[in-house]
Amino acid sequence: MKPFVPTRVYFEEIVKEYAQGKELLDKYEKMNIPIIPIKAHHRIEELRKRPNKEFTKMKKYLILGTRKTVRLTPNDKSADFIVPFTSSGCTALCLYCYLVCHFNTNSYLRIFMNRDEMIEKVKKTIKKVGEHKVYELGCNSDMVLENTITGNLKWAIEEFGKLENATATFATKFDAVDDLLDAKHNGHTQMRISINPKEIINKVEFGTSSLKERLTAANKMFEAGYKIGLNIAPIILEKDFEIIYENMFKEVSNYLLPKLKSQLFIEVIFMTYGSANFYINGESMPKAINLLDKSKMRPKGPGKYTYRNEYRRPAEKIIKGYIEKYLPDATISYIV
Template identity: 50%
Template sequence: MNMNFDAVYFEPASLDYELGKILRDKYNDLPWTEIQSHNRIPEFNAAENRDFTKLKRHLIVGVRKTHKYVLNHKVSDWLVPYTSSGCRAMCLYCYLVCNYNKCSYLRLFVNREEMLDKLIKKSIQAQAPQTFEIGSNSDLILENTVTDILPWTIERFAKYGKGSLTFPTKFDMVKPLLNLSHEGKTIFRMSVNPKEIIHRVEFGTSDL
């Protein structure tokens, strides 16, 4: 699945990071607009709801400032704010749309080294192996097509971390990940629905 964008909106500080520079080179043919905060983009906030699909075609690049882990008692021990939020897909039931409405577009956070360092330290300090949900705010398989974040994350955590990483996905672009040295420390969770549901409700996701 090729993910094309119409424009990039970026926080200036994002270009101080390696990933920010990579994205700048990768999308240098697109217009880049400077913003003060990935959370407050005046022209997006003022947009009409009918602009929802148009806004989804913008890429937002910033620096994640919130790193608070939240206890979770479902599929993991912790919910971890990681390298993206929002999504390009348009599932009608998505909680991201419910929470962010028209501003549920894809945001990428380039300070991945800080986030993974904290995650590895947290995993090592735990008395018992913990499971960390790193995909609760986005779909990391989708993000991976832009940033290659999963090989970068999975192999580093396999080498230095303790416990497990987990994330859900509705996308099928997993082939680049199958031969990674994960050391049994990564849990993929695939969401698969009937074709009728995908076509009527889960717009923009992979087909059955």
């Protein structure tokens, strides 16, 4: 994984009041990267007015600010609570990205400096709940990616390592985990590696780590004492999907450590695709494939599409069969 080097940095003035903020600004200034002051990270008028065709260019920008609200949301899938954390957005260009549905072209990486305030909010919730719960970090970002810039994921892992009645969880498409291997996690953190067949990664998940790199990261983290899950997401029902997904499961079975496979938990998520993705991808990446197949998909809320049941149900049965065949000791957490 190549380190992310932004072509521009936008920052709120309050960022200078934080040690991490000053450090990042000094770092990028020494690299002669343009540093541009803004009033608010979520209202950068200059970027809001940019046309869709500049989406990939904007993905190379970095925005520094503070998160104004930290509200934990109850969840019944990957975690008991979703935690808005130290970043939002991503540098990758996954064609189905759900953040594009919410932020459109402004789904670039934003990093927030007030991490102490956030972890204190989490600690108060943990104390109030009083029983063991799982807390998802980076629900609208990739914390492994962010950690390569800030070290915030390692810091958060060690904070959770000190807590009782709490497990941190995060999902990632990146393999840059070496910094996390010596973290004092005390068994209080789990990682979910998001995977897809290499054919889909190569033509749909631009700017992410390869399947083999992700599986290598899973093995490393398991050997460092973390609990590991697989996030098979999103499943895309393209032509011959049965073949490419079976080949993926064969590779996963052959590559993961035997002891890891015996404790593995799996999340299965079928693709939801947005009209925002369709228009932005078409204008900014015109040579990329079109994932909106209306012959197989139906509307799912405003501006979103999902697979029709006549395609989804057989595919779900096939995927479950592959899990039973190639990863028989794994448990399926949920299928959506």
